[in-house]
Structure formats: C-alpha cells, structure tokens
Amino acid sequence: MILQVLAIVLALGLLMFFAYRGYPVIVFAPVFTLLAVVISGNALLPSYTETYMSNAANYVKSFFPIFLLGAIFGKVMELSGAASSIAQAIVRALGSQRAILSVVAACAVLTYGGVSLFVVAFAVYPFAVAIFREADIPKRLIPGTIALGAFTFTMDALPGTPQIQNIIPTTYFGTDAYAAPVLGTIGGLMVLAGGLFWLERRRKEAAQAGEGYGTGHKNEPEVLENQTYPNIWIAVLPLVLVLLFNYLLSRGALTVNNWYSAELLKSFNIANVKTVSSSWALIIALCIGIAAALCINVRAVQGKLAAGLTAAAMGSLLAIFNTASEVGFGNVVKTLPGFKLIQNWILGISDNPLISEAVSVNILAGVTGSASGGLSIALEVMGKTYLTAAQAAGISPELLHRIASMASGGMDTLPHNGAVITLLAITGLTHRQAYKDIFAITVVKTVTVFVLAIVLSMF
Structure with missing residues (x-):
C-alpha cells in the first residue's frame, strides 16, 4: 500500500515539476496519470480512455462556454480601449500618492467585472509603470500589486464575481455565484487589508533605503499621454451589465431557474436545475457584456476583431484543456488503491468539512499550480463527501x-x-526580483481562508 501511495505522490510531484519547467500540462498530465496507474497495478488503457478522457470531456462540456465567452469579453474590452480607460481613470483619480491602492483598485474593478486575469495584467501594467515611476516606487513591487488586485479577493471571494473559480463550486454544491455573500465580503476585505499592509510596508522600507523606481528595466511600456480612450462612464457599462444580469438571472426576477419545467429538464438528464443555472446565467450575462463592449468603440474594434477573436478562442482552448487535463488526472487518481489512504489523511485533519476542504483545495491548487485545476480535482474527488458531512x-x-x-x-x-x-x-521582471511579494500575498490569502474556516467551525 505504501508503494501505491508513493505512486500518486510521485505522479503529483512530476506534474508540478514539469509544469514549473514550462512543459505543457496537456501533454504530461496523462503521462504521469498513466505512470501512477502502472505502478498501482490498475488497468492502463481503460483508465485512460474511460476514466481520464471521459472526465476531461465532461469538464469541457460544462465550462467551455464560460472560458470562451470570458476570453472574448476580456479581449473586446481590451480592443475597444474600455479596459485601459477604466484603469487610467482610477489611477488618475487616486493619484501617485496612493499608487499601490490605485493599481489594486483598477485591477479589482476589471476582474470583478468579468475581464480575464491575463487581460487585466496587460491593461493595467502601462498605468502601473507610469504611476510607480512618478511616485518613485520600485518597479519590483508592481507584480505583487497587480496580483493583489486581480488574483485574490475579486477572483473568488466577493459574491457574484464571474471568474471561473467562483462558478466551479456551483456544479458540486447546487449554489450560485452569490453564495455566502457576508463571508465572502469579510474574507475579501481581510485579504485586501492584509495585502495593502504588506505592500505599503515594503514601499516604506524601499524609501528608507533610498531605492526608487530604478533604471535599465525590461519591457518598459510606451508613453501613454497622447492616447485617447472611451469615456469612463461608457467604458464601465459592459462590466455593470455583466454583474447586473448575472445577478438578475441567478437570484433576481429573471432567474433562469424558472425558465424550463422539471419535465423538460429531465429529458436533458438535468435532475436539478441549480447544478447548471449559474453557468446559464453567466453565459447570457457575458453575451450581453460582449455586445455592449463591441458598441463602445466600433472603429477601434472593427479592424482588429478577427485577430482578437482568434487570439481569445485560442487562449480559452489552452486554458480549459489545461484544466480539463488536471481534472482527468484527479479522477484517475481517486480510483487508485493508494488514494484511499490520502483521502483519509486529508479528511482526518479535521472533523469539520470546512477545514478539511480548505486543506485539500489549497494543497491541490498548489501542486497543480492552478486555482481552477486544484479546485476541480478536489471537488471531483471529495465534493460529495464534503457535502454529505456538511x-x-x-x-x-x-x-x-x-x-x-x-x-x-x-x-x-x-x-x-x-x-x-x-x-x-x-x-x-524575474522570480528573484518580484516573486517575494507575490508569495506574501499568497500567504495572506491562505491564512485568511483558514482563519475563516476555523472561526466558522466554532459555531
């Protein structure tokens, strides 16, 4: 049995190592999956075609529309200049005296409005450089600042965020994007406060040491003063529409839960509409947002739309197949004999499902290097167990x-x-220059989750 546990640990370790080295997860997830299968003594080909591929395909079926439409929405917001308009307006409003807060706020607004994390980073970076240079803050703090605004509280904590990390649990728990709004808001504020505290502390330390923005940096953006962008009030309209219709279709008067009869849904093998309604609501909301974003600046988008849609589609395919590969990996692993011991260890960490869930999701997200991938694996493997225990x-x-x-x-x-x-x-920038602050934000986020889980377990 120890050998079978080691087979799983080895496969996970190799997947993490090769992902870190830049090798494609799509290629190596099945390779290491089958390695674990062979060492464990299970049937090789059935594990690949019937377990790995079936579960990967089911994940694509469930979430590909959201990946695709989210990528298109982000790209259209970028091409129309709306994303840059929002970032510029926030940075100007808060000014260089609040440079870090300005960048965090710009990232947060875009992410919470449904723009993909990668598009947010591209859109905000030029303005972050300008305001950090004006305030003479070291450039090495920019990645940590963008990470706080785009990769944390607006990605998965605040209720209603349309990011995929907030949609995946709806399939397993029958919830919607606005689940536990008070807890999510409290957690989001805790992460924001902790992250700002760390970054401001680092800024003050650099100032005391006489370190400024620095010189000789790579990938410095062009000066942006002469560029024009859509009016800020028009630019935010698509974001508002996505959030508004996502709410109305999830919990409001237009809720998709009432659109179809139970008899009709049964003919499509949908036993509970709540397992799909959150995805349906977000699909419609994103379509409305895309249409609005296209109308903002037709001339700017028109000549670049074909190339932009192609880039968005390719990016969404890569993202979802990477994640689906990890989901397939997780579903094969849970069939292996050694997994029972690992599962018992994770569940044995705490009798409270909230704490156990936080541990398992964190571990798998860290190992796979993917929030959506780790979340999907954890809930595919133990979601029903957690729901029953809860x-x-x-x-x-x-x-x-x-x-x-x-x-x-x-x-x-x-x-x-x-x-x-x-x-x-x-x-x-390199990991050596800037990763320390990204990791600090990661620690703040992780500690916040466990604090909330432990506090909730006391009641």
Whole structure:
C-alpha cells in the first residue's frame, strides 16, 4: 500500500515539476496519470480512455462556454480601449500618492467585472509603470500589486464575481455565484487589508533605503499621454451589465431557474436545475457584456476583431484543456488503491468539512499550480463527501462553496503558476526580483481562508 501511495505522490510531484519547467500540462498530465496507474497495478488503457478522457470531456462540456465567452469579453474590452480607460481613470483619480491602492483598485474593478486575469495584467501594467515611476516606487513591487488586485479577493471571494473559480463550486454544491455573500465580503476585505499592509510596508522600507523606481528595466511600456480612450462612464457599462444580469438571472426576477419545467429538464438528464443555472446565467450575462463592449468603440474594434477573436478562442482552448487535463488526472487518481489512504489523511485533519476542504483545495491548487485545476480535482474527488458531512453537521452548502472558492486562490500562486509566470513576463521582471511579494500575498490569502474556516467551525 505504501508503494501505491508513493505512486500518486510521485505522479503529483512530476506534474508540478514539469509544469514549473514550462512543459505543457496537456501533454504530461496523462503521462504521469498513466505512470501512477502502472505502478498501482490498475488497468492502463481503460483508465485512460474511460476514466481520464471521459472526465476531461465532461469538464469541457460544462465550462467551455464560460472560458470562451470570458476570453472574448476580456479581449473586446481590451480592443475597444474600455479596459485601459477604466484603469487610467482610477489611477488618475487616486493619484501617485496612493499608487499601490490605485493599481489594486483598477485591477479589482476589471476582474470583478468579468475581464480575464491575463487581460487585466496587460491593461493595467502601462498605468502601473507610469504611476510607480512618478511616485518613485520600485518597479519590483508592481507584480505583487497587480496580483493583489486581480488574483485574490475579486477572483473568488466577493459574491457574484464571474471568474471561473467562483462558478466551479456551483456544479458540486447546487449554489450560485452569490453564495455566502457576508463571508465572502469579510474574507475579501481581510485579504485586501492584509495585502495593502504588506505592500505599503515594503514601499516604506524601499524609501528608507533610498531605492526608487530604478533604471535599465525590461519591457518598459510606451508613453501613454497622447492616447485617447472611451469615456469612463461608457467604458464601465459592459462590466455593470455583466454583474447586473448575472445577478438578475441567478437570484433576481429573471432567474433562469424558472425558465424550463422539471419535465423538460429531465429529458436533458438535468435532475436539478441549480447544478447548471449559474453557468446559464453567466453565459447570457457575458453575451450581453460582449455586445455592449463591441458598441463602445466600433472603429477601434472593427479592424482588429478577427485577430482578437482568434487570439481569445485560442487562449480559452489552452486554458480549459489545461484544466480539463488536471481534472482527468484527479479522477484517475481517486480510483487508485493508494488514494484511499490520502483521502483519509486529508479528511482526518479535521472533523469539520470546512477545514478539511480548505486543506485539500489549497494543497491541490498548489501542486497543480492552478486555482481552477486544484479546485476541480478536489471537488471531483471529495465534493460529495464534503457535502454529505456538511449536511450532517448543519453547515450550509453556500459556506462550502465560498471556502472552496477562496482556498483555490491561495497556494495556487506558487512559482510554477501560469498566471505568475505570465505576469512576470509582462512586467519584464524575474522570480528573484518580484516573486517575494507575490508569495506574501499568497500567504495572506491562505491564512485568511483558514482563519475563516476555523472561526466558522466554532459555531
């Protein structure tokens, strides 16, 4: 049995190592999956075609529209200049005296409005450089600042965020994007306060040491003063529409829960509309947001739309197949003999499902270097167990949703995380120069999740 546990640990370790080294997860997730299968003595080909591929395909079926439409929405917001208009307006309003807060706020507004994390990083970076240079704050603090605004509280904590990390739990717990709004808001404010405290402390230390913005940096953006962008009030309209219709279609008067009869849904093998209604609501909201973003600046978008849509589609395909590969990996692993011991160890950490869930999601998100990947694996493997335990303990599925979602955005930002690598590439900085602050934000997020889970377990 020890050998079978080691097979799983070895496969996870190799997947993390190769992801860190830049090798494609799509290729190596099945390779290491089958390695674990062989060592464990299970059937090789059935494990691949019937377990790995079936579960990966089911994940694509469930979430591809959200990945695709989210990528298109972000790209159209970028092409129309709306994303840059919002970032510029916030940075100007708060000024260089609040440079760090300005950048965090710009990232937060865009992320909460449904713009993908990668587009946010590209859109905000030029303005971050301008205001950090004006305030003479070291450039090495920019990645940590963008990470706080885009990769944390607006990604998975605040209720209603349309990011995929907040949508995945709805399938497993029958919740919606607004699950546990009070807990999510409290957690989000805790992360924001802790992150700002750390970054401001680092800024003051640099100022005392006489360190300024610095010179000789790579990937310095062009000066932006002569560029024009859509009016800020028009630019924010698509974000407002996405949030508004997502709410109305999830919990409001237009809720999609009432659109179809139970008899009709049964003919589509949908036993409970709540398992799909959150995805339906967000699909419609994103379509409305895309249409609005296209109308903002037709001339700017018109000549670049074909290339932009192609780039968005390719990016969404890569993102979802990376995640689906990790989901397939997790579903094969849970069939292996050694997994039972690992599962018992995780569940044995605490009798409270909230704490156990936070541990399992954090560990798997860290190992895979993916918030959505780690979250999907954890809930695919143990979601039903957590839901059963929560119901027995009188714990709301909404709390399970929020803790799982927030935990996915904790240790996922280890050095091999794709968003971290992309962010550093955009800013022209290295792990050695800037990762310390990204990791500090990661620690703040992780600690916050466990504090909330422990406090909730006391009641």
